[in-house]
Amino acid sequence: MKKTKKKKGKGKKRRFYCSVCGREISEEEYEAYDGMCWECWDDQMTEESEMMFGDVM
Numbered sequence: 001m002k003k004t005k006k007k008k009g010k011g012k013k014r015r016f017y018c019s020v021c022g023r024e025i026s027e028e029e030y031e032a033y034d035g036m037c038w039e040c041w042d043d044q045m046t047e048e049s050e051m052m053f054g055d056v057m
Contacts, residue, residue, distance in 0.1 A: 020044075 016030035017023065020040035033041035 014027065016025050016027050016035075018025055018037040018040055019035040021037060023037050025037045029037060036044070
């Protein structure tokens, strides 16, 4: 289940959610980390580096 940004009601603040864990995050974090919170983004990068290089970068 992929969660994305939501807009509730007229004139209300936009809310952004991590696409992995669903936690509410800031718009800056949403844009900087491809729609994920920092923790999920870091976990994904760690897993990818282990798969590509056999070790954590």
